[in-house]
Amino acid sequence: MIGVGGPSGSSQRLFVAVPLPAELLEFVRACQGLLPGQPGLRLMNAEQLHVTLAFIGEVDERKADAARSVVRSIPAALGGETTIERFLFIPSAKKARVVALAISDAQGVFDRLFHLVMSGLEAADVMRREKRPFRPHLTVARLRNPGRVQPRSESGTAPFAVESVCLYRSELRREGAVYTALEKTALTPGV
Numbered sequence: 320m321i322g323v324g325g326p327s328g329s330s331q332r333l334f335v336a337v338p339l340p341a342e343l344l345e346f347v348r349a350c351q352g353l354l355p356g357q358p359g360l361r362l363m364n365a366e367q368l369h370v371t372l373a374f375i376g377e378v379d380e381r382k383a384d385a386a387r388s389v390v391r392s393i394p395a396a397l398g399g400e401t402t403i404e405r406f407l408f409i410p411s412a413k414k415a416r417v418v419a420l421a422i423s424d425a426q427g428v429f430d431r432l433f434h435l436v437m438s439g440l441e442a443a444d445v446m447r448r449e450k451r452p453f454r455p456h457l458t459v460a461r462l463r464n465p466g467r468v469q470p471r472s473e474s475g476t477a478p479f480a481v482e483s484v485c486l487y488r489s490e491l492r493r494e495g496a497v498y499t500a501l502e503k504t505a506l507t508p509g510v
Contacts, residue, residue, distance in 0.1 A: 332375075332489045333386055333487065334372075335371070335484065335485070336372055336485060337429070337481055339457065342480075343403070344368070350475075351459050353471045354418060359462050359463035360461075363458055366497070369485075369487075370456065372433050372484065373436050385443035386443070389440055389443060389445070389486075396508075398481050398506030398508050399506075399508045400479070400480055401428050401481060402479060403457065403474070404420070404476055415462055415465060415466065416461065418458070418461070421454075421456055429481065483504060485500045
């Protein structure tokens, strides 16, 4: 278990995510290198690379403890293999605020984790899920002003091993968000 910081009673900005496996960092850096050097485009650093399952937001210590319990309760056998497929522009190619890598989840690894985490967070009255459907993706860059981003080529594909789920605290700073893992559950490929 990873220790929790912050005084009792204070609020924390939290989210649950699957961190990027270390062996994929070089692939992601190469994908970021395909993006144009346009004004307002900010690349995510290595510590910011993850696939979000649930953005919880600002919560008190009771809800933070409940979120830690949800992450702790994830069965280890829910890991598995997925695939990074291509660039994805959110909300659209013409008005992108986020440049991401789309993830193909043919075996339903992310889908199972998402539903388990969201069900646990809802049952513990930590948060309610959004109406829009879950779409696993890895954010690699953000734009200050929405616009079109033209990569020099497509990203290519790479296997993405889902090896753990973490509860993170997010601290917003001038140079970008800083994430601290508060709880981590290691995963192995399921049967």
